[in-house]
Amino acid sequence: MKRSMLSAAVAVTLGLSAGLLAAPVASAAPQPQAVAQYAGSAAEQADVKAFHEAVMKSALAKQAANPYLLAVVVTYDASSAPSFRTQISNSASIWNGSVRNVQLRSGSNADFRYYEGNDSRGSYASTDGHGRGYIFLDYRQNQQYNSTRVTAHETGHVLGLPDHYSGPCSELMSGGGPGTSCTNAYPNTTERNRVNNLWANGLAATVAAR
Numbered sequence: 001m002k003r004s005m006l007s008a009a010v011a012v013t014l015g016l017s018a019g020l021l022a023a024p025v026a027s028a029a030p031q032p033q034a035v036a037q038y039a040g041s042a043a044e045q046a047d048v049k050a051f052h053e054a055v056m057k058s059a060l061a062k063q064a065a066n067p068y069l070l071a072v073v074v075t076y077d078a079s080s081a082p083s084f085r086t087q088i089s090n091s092a093s094i095w096n097g098s099v100r101n102v103q104l105r106s107g108s109n110a111d112f113r114y115y116e117g118n119d120s121r122g123s124y125a126s127t128d129g130h131g132r133g134y135i136f137l138d139y140r141q142n143q144q145y146n147s148t149r150v151t152a153h154e155t156g157h158v159l160g161l162p163d164h165y166s167g168p169c170s171e172l173m174s175g176g177g178p179g180t181s182c183t184n185a186y187p188n189t190t191e192r193n194r195v196n197n198l199w200a201n202g203l204a205a206t207v208a209a210r
Helices: 042-064 082-098 139-144 147-158 189-209
Strands: 072-080 102-106 112-117 124-127 133-138
Touching: 042 072, 042 133, 042 147, 042 189, 072 082, 082 102, 082 112, 082 133, 082 139, 082 147, 082 189, 102 189, 124 147, 133 139, 133 147, 139 147
Parallel strands: 072 102, 072 112, 112 133
Antiparallel strands: 124 133
């Protein structure tokens, strides 16, 4: 939600830099405090796109070995974000019930991971550009905003959706734009269709590569 979910209401930056995959240092959850406003940037949107492409590349490589699967399976590891285990599971269920061409599963050999801790930028998604990445869930932000919405929003980046801070609460990728009162954690029809289209192309690419 940070750069991704925090929208204009919260800091949410993705940042591609050396050592991004090193696990963030977690610390005790602080008391709620104001989070700096953040409107996003073109560079961060490019990072979101890179994260999606890296995860898709990793997932499709495994899909090629299991051609009988009807949907691409993206595997995640939530072991480093124990405080958000329920929200992560709920987020995966929301997405799995909303789209058909890609499904999220908890497991080993993960395509991306979740971490938790404190970061002044808020929650965010990031990648090293080599098929691996992570979502960082910030304690403070998740105390201010609906935590399942934050998690589902950040996971939306993995599936290929960019931020759209000016959107309404009914739009998941509007992030923190609608304010802390917004608790919607479900993608709208446009968002669902976009994800299905992105991953349908991924399936076609897998077939073409055989």
